[in-house]
Amino acid sequence: MIIxxxxxxxxTGKTTIATNLALSLKNCQYVxxxxxxxxxxxxxxxxxxxxxxxxxxxxxxxxxxxxxxxKCAEFCQFNALAVAxxxxxxxxxxxxxxGGCMVICPNSAITEENRSIGVVEKGKAxxxxxxxxxxxxxxxxxxxxxRAVKDEIDEEKIAILDASPGTGCPVIETISGSDYCLLITExxxxxxxxLQLAVEVMRNLRIPFGIIVNRWGEGDSQLEDYCxxxxxxxxLKIPFSRDIAMLYSKGIPLVQAHPHWKANFLKLFExxxxxxxxxxxHH
Amino acid sequence: MKQLxxxxxxxxTGKTTLAACFAxxxxxxxxVDTDVDAPDLHLILHPTILSQEEFSGAKIAVKxxxxxxxxGKCEEICRFNAIRDxxxxxxxxxxxGVCVHICPEEAxxxxxxxxxxxxxxxxxxxxxxxxRLKAGMETSGKLVTEVRNNARKISEGGSYNLIILxxxxxxxxxxxxxxxxxxxxLVVTEPTLSGLSDLKxxxxxxxxxxxxTLVCINKYDINLKNAQEIKEFCEEKGIKLxxxxxxxPEVSRALAQGKVxxxxxxxxxxxxxxxxxxxxxxxxFHSDN
Ligand code: SF4
Ligand code: SF4
Numbered sequence: 001m002i003i004x005x006x007x008x009x010x011x012t013g014k015t016t017i018a019t020n021l022a023l024s025l026k027n028c029q030y031v032x033x034x035x036x037x038x039x040x041x042x043x044x045x046x047x048x049x050x051x052x053x054x055x056x057x058x059x060x061x062x063x064x065x066x067x068x069x070x071k072c073a074e075f076c077q078f079n080a081l082a083v084a085x086x087x088x089x090x091x092x093x094x095x096x097x098x099g100g101c102m103v104i105c106p107n108s109a110i111t112e113e114n115r116s117i118g119v120v121e122k123g124k125a126x127x128x129x130x131x132x133x134x135x136x137x138x139x140x141x142x143x144x145x146x147r148a149v150k151d152e153i154d155e156e157k158i159a160i161l162d163a164s165p166g167t168g169c170p171v172i173e174t175i176s177g178s179d180y181c182l183l184i185t186e187x188x189x190x191x192x193x194x195l196q197l198a199v200e201v202m203r204n205l206r207i208p209f210g211i212i213v214n215r216w217g218e219g220d221s222q223l224e225d226y227c228x229x230x231x232x233x234x235x236l237k238i239p240f241s242r243d244i245a246m247l248y249s250k251g252i253p254l255v256q257a258h259p260h261w262k263a264n265f266l267k268l269f270e271x272x273x274x275x276x277x278x279x280x281x282h283h
Numbered sequence: 284m285k286q287l288x289x290x291x292x293x294x295x296t297g298k299t300t301l302a303a304c305f306a307x308x309x310x311x312x313x314x315v316d317t318d319v320d321a322p323d324l325h326l327i328l329h330p331t332i333l334s335q336e337e338f339s340g341a342k343i344a345v346k347x348x349x350x351x352x353x354x355g356k357c358e359e360i361c362r363f364n365a366i367r368d369x370x371x372x373x374x375x376x377x378x379x380g381v382c383v384h385i386c387p388e389e390a391x392x393x394x395x396x397x398x399x400x401x402x403x404x405x406x407x408x409x410x411x412x413x414x415r416l417k418a419g420m421e422t423s424g425k426l427v428t429e430v431r432n433n434a435r436k437i438s439e440g441g442s443y444n445l446i447i448l449x450x451x452x453x454x455x456x457x458x459x460x461x462x463x464x465x466x467x468x469l470v471v472t473e474p475t476l477s478g479l480s481d482l483k484x485x486x487x488x489x490x491x492x493x494x495x496t497l498v499c500i501n502k503y504d505i506n507l508k509n510a511q512e513i514k515e516f517c518e519e520k521g522i523k524l525x526x527x528x529x530x531x532p533e534v535s536r537a538l539a540q541g542k543v544x545x546x547x548x549x550x551x552x553x554x555x556x557x558x559x560x561x562x563x564x565x566x567x568f569h570s571d572n
Contacts, residue, residue, distance in 0.1 A: 039477040042476045075380065077342060078379070096377050100380060100381040100384065104384060138491040140456035166321050168320045176374070188535075188538060249506040249509060250506065251475075
């Protein structure tokens with residue numbers, strides 16, 4: 001079973017939920033798909049046992065075969081190639097690795113070479129299996145690294161996927177194929193606005209989802225009104241507290257400092273199982 | 284004309300709050316929200332939208348079912364697994380056009396994919412450009428660039444001397460697009476363990492693009508030990524730490540009401556932000572004289 005944890009926006013407590021839920025379950029795999037800013041390791045302190053480089057193919061032009069016809073550059077939708085008089089410039093960061101320039105070249109002057117864009121790391125954090133991806137600094141394309149991270153999902157386990165913030169392409173890549181998605185939000189006008197964008201994505205992707213409200217207690221009732229109106233379940237509320245903020249700042253998981261929280265996360269998981277059971281039952 | 288980009292590595296550190304405060308405190312500026320994935324600045328600055336443009340930053344493959352003979356060649360060659368069971372998945376398609384080229388029946392074409400909207404607006408503090416990316420759309424980098432172009436157009440002929448850019452979170456394509464060619468980057472961080480690790484990564488990005496960087500710590504008193512570590516990191520790197528903003532409930536109170544904290548409060552956070560702006564504006568405009 002794959003449960004992804006997402007939020008319209010960063011800083012809503014996504015990693016808190018993902019790590020604590022993972023720590024509360026047996027036979028579980030924590031998969032950090034926020035490859036731009038992986039933070040789960042701070043709380044889980046895993047021992048990394050394996051590390052794999054993620055490559056993306058980029059064109060390599062063999063100038064001795066090239067007639068400088070410019071067809072490759074004309075074809076490339078991402079302006080990753082430019083043909084000058086007697087030279088070809090390649091901008092690797094722009095290349096999506098589609099392989100089109102190689103296919104199109106009339107002189108077979110293009111081959112591909114692998115370029116490293118990030119890394120996938122695997123390890124253990126006590127009983128938990130841990131996977132994370134890291135995008136190299138200055139690299140704009142996160143999606144291929146997310147894809148490589150997702151290749152490590154163990155179908156025998158409950159995989160908790162920690163998505164990146166927002167609703168952009170890496171998030172879509174992360175959550176597509178999930179059985180359930182938890183959306184984390186805050187009871188503020190911002191939280192509500194960002195949540196609405198995230199809900200739109202969930203509905204487009206047709207992934208069943210529920211809401212977790214973090215820093216509960218400060219804000220207004222708008223969020224609850226919205227969920228009620230839209231028929232979206234609120235599965236858990238985590239109170240606003242300085243204590244929880246302090247634990248977070250020190251990288252201490254909530255369930256470790258306050259073991260009674262484990263029961264809440266277990267109940268959350270059972271609630272999801274039940275909902276999914278119902279969903280399959282009805283269709 | 285100077286450009287200041289406010290970034291954070293991670294969302295939720297108070298970047299938008301600061302951008303809004305600077306929008307209030309700075310003179311003759313244009314305000315730009317480049318957080319196109321989750322734009323929030325409009326929720327505090329309440330702009331009036333003057334005009335709206337649709338933006339297509341990407342192409343998408345579209346198939347004509349009548350021409351398709353189901354040979355499967357497109358499915359075979361697509362590296363993004365965007366064609367499955369002969370259907371094109373619009374979320375996966377990157378618009379590279381390889382399938383268009385390979386199809387023997389010319390059944391596939393590339394079409395513009397509307398990816399978002401750009402808004403040209405007015406606030407009581409000056410013009411504001413913001414955008415909204417349609418859910419799940421990529422190429423936010425291009426949209427950011429387009430938003431910045433709109434701001435530049437407005438700046439021409441005006442008496443503006445500053446563009447304030449509220450950057451996007453992360454270190455990926457939208458952030459790079461919001462940093463490119465900017466004069467100064469202000470990184471907002473928090474004294475959490477993840478704050479320090481995010482700070483290191485975003486500083487790496489700014490370094491990579493050779494942009495002068497300043498750092499400020501928001502809610503520094505939540506964890507003094509981590510704040511100290513951030514301070515040491517900045518010293519080591521030779522980056523100026525230009526502000527320490529205390530935890531102050533007035534900030535979230537102002538936010539919850541959709542107001543800018545320096546408009547409604549004179550508390551400790553508001554005062555620290557006033558001081559921060561003094562330093563940042565000096566750094567921005569100092570290099571001229
Ligand atoms: S298509 Fe082939 S021959 Fe033509 S410019 Fe590109 S690499 Fe050279
Ligand atoms: S592989 Fe695709 S994206 Fe990369 S340079 Fe060639 S045509 Fe452009």
